[in-house]
Amino acid sequence: MxxxxxxxxxxxxxxxxxxxxxxxxxxxxxxxxxxxxxxxxxxxxxxxxxxxxxxxxxxxxxxxxxxxxxxxxxxxxxxxxxSVLVRTLEVPRMNPQELRDHMQWEINRNIPFAESTVVSDFKALGDDDPNSPNMDVVMAIxxxxxxxxxxxxxxxxxxxxxxxxxxxxxxxxxxxxxxxxxxxxxxxxxxxxxxxxxxxxxxxxxxxxxxxxxxxxxxxxxxxxxxxxxxxxxxxxxxxxx
Ligand SMILES: Nc1ncnc2c1ncn2[C@@H]1O[C@H](COP(=O)(O)OP(=O)(O)OP(=O)(O)O)[C@@H](O)[C@H]1O
Ligand SMILES: [Mg+2]
CATH class of the missing domain: 3.30.420.40 (ATPase, nucleotide binding domain)
Structure with missing residues (x-):
C-alpha cells in the first residue's frame, strides 16, 4: 500500500x-x-x-x-x-484467497498487449449487495x-x-x-x-x-x-x- x-x-x-x-x-x-x-x-x-x-x-x-x-x-x-487496460468484471462471490487465484487467471486471459510481461492489480469494489451471488472487481494491466x-x-x-x-x-x-x-x-x-x-x-x-x-x-x-x-x-x- x-x-x-x-x-x-x-x-x-x-x-x-x-x-x-x-x-x-x-x-x-x-x-x-x-x-x-x-x-x-x-x-x-x-x-x-x-x-x-x-x-x-x-x-x-x-x-x-x-x-x-x-x-x-x-x-x-x-x-x-x-500502455494500460482497465476493466470492471463481475465474478462469483468468493473469499480473498479464491479471488487472488481467480484474478490471476482473469488477468492472464485478458492481456491485450504483444508483450507478455505485465504489471497488474485488482480490487473488489466491495459496496455491492452482500446477498448477490456475484461481486464486482476492477482490474488494471x-x-x-x-x-x-x-x-x-x-x-x-x-x-x-x-x-x-x-x-x-x-x-x-x-x-x-x-x-x-x-x-x-x-x-x-x-x-x-x-x-x-x-x-x-x-x-x-x-x-x-x-x-x-x-x-x-x-x-x-x-x-x-x-x-x-x-x-x-x-x-x-x-x-x-x-
Ligand atoms: N478552449 C478550447 N476549445 C477547443 N478545444 C480546446 C480548447 N482548449 C484545449 N482544446 C483542445 O483539447 C486538446 C488538448 O486537451 P488535453 O490537454 O486534455 O489533451 P491531452 O491530454 O494532451 O491528449 P490525450 O489525452 O488525448 O493524449 C487539444 O486537441 C486542444 O486543441
Ligand atoms: Mg489527456
Whole structure:
C-alpha cells in the first residue's frame, strides 16, 4: 500500500500537453500549491503511449522547474491503449484467497498487449449487495515496458515515482471528492476529451461501472477545420481555440 504523502506532484502526460500539479496537505485539506502545463514534444506521445521518453523527460523537467515545483514525489497516471487496460468484471462471490487465484487467471486471459510481461492489480469494489451471488472487481494491466518508460521519464526529469495510477480510477476519486453532495447515489458518465483520444467512463459513486477509451479527440476537429479552410494545422488549431 502506498504511504501517505504530505506533498505530492500529480503528472498527466498527454499526447499534446503535459500537465503537472503540486498538492500539499495542510491540516486535513489538500491544497494546490503549483500548476504547470507544457506542449508535449511533437511525436513523443500518442493515443498508444509514450514513444520518445527522452523528449518527454526534458519537457517534464522544464515544466516542473518553470512552475516552481520543489516536491520530488510524483504520482503519475498511465494512459494509452498500448500502455494500460482497465476493466470492471463481475465474478462469483468468493473469499480473498479464491479471488487472488481467480484474478490471476482473469488477468492472464485478458492481456491485450504483444508483450507478455505485465504489471497488474485488482480490487473488489466491495459496496455491492452482500446477498448477490456475484461481486464486482476492477482490474488494471500494464506492460512492464510502459511502466518502465514512465518511471524512467520521471527519474530523468529529476523526480521519483511514488505511485502509478490509472486514469479512470483517479478521475473517479477526483469527481467523488469534488461533487460528492450533488452526485451521491447517482450514475455519472464522465467524458474526458483529449487531443488524440476520448475517455468515456460510467461510475456509480466512485465505483467504475464501465471504462471505455475511443481514439477520437480534439486533433480530429483541428484536422477537419484545416481541410475545410485549407489552413496549416497550427492555424486551424488557433482558429478552433478562438
Ligand atoms: N478552449 C478550447 N476549445 C477547443 N478545444 C480546446 C480548447 N482548449 C484545449 N482544446 C483542445 O483539447 C486538446 C488538448 O486537451 P488535453 O490537454 O486534455 O489533451 P491531452 O491530454 O494532451 O491528449 P490525450 O489525452 O488525448 O493524449 C487539444 O486537441 C486542444 O486543441
Ligand atoms: Mg489527456
Amino acid at each position: 502506498a504511504k501517505k504523502l504530505n506533498s505530492v506532484v500529480g503528472i498527466d502526460i498527454g499526447s499534446r500537453k503535459i500537465k503537472v500539479c503540486e498538492i500539499k496537505t495542510q491540516g486535513k485539506e489538500p491544497i494546490v500549491t503549483a500548476l504547470g502545463i507544457i506542449d508535449t514534444p511533437e511525436g513523443a506521445v500518442d493515443h498508444g503511449g509514450i514513444y520518445n521518453d527522452e523528449a518527454v523527460a526534458q519537457a517534464l523537467k522544464s515544466v516542473l522547474s518553470s512552475s516552481g515545483i520543489s516536491t520530488k514525489a510524483v504520482v503519475v497516471s498511465i494512459a494509452g491503449q498500448n 500494464a506492460p512492464q515496458s510502459a511502466i518502465d518508460t514512465t518511471v524512467s521519464c520521471i527519474k530523468r526529469a529529476g523526480a521519483q515515482t511514488a505511485a502509478i495510477d490509472v486514469e479512470p480510477l483517479s478521475m473517479a476519486r477526483s469527481v467523488a471528492r469534488s461533487y460528492d453532495d450533488e452526485l451521491s447515489g447517482k450514475t455519472v458518465c464522465l467524458v474526458d476529451m483529449g487531443a488524440s483520444s476520448c475517455a468515456i467512463n460510467i461510475y456509480s459513486g466512485s465505483k467504475l461501472l464501465m471504462p471505455r477509451q475511443i481514439p477520437l479527440g480534439g486533433d480530429m476537429f483541428t484536422k477537419a477545420i484545416a481541410d475545410d479552410q485549407t489552413l496549416p494545422l497550427g492555424d486551424a488549431e488557433h482558429l478552433k481555440m478562438t
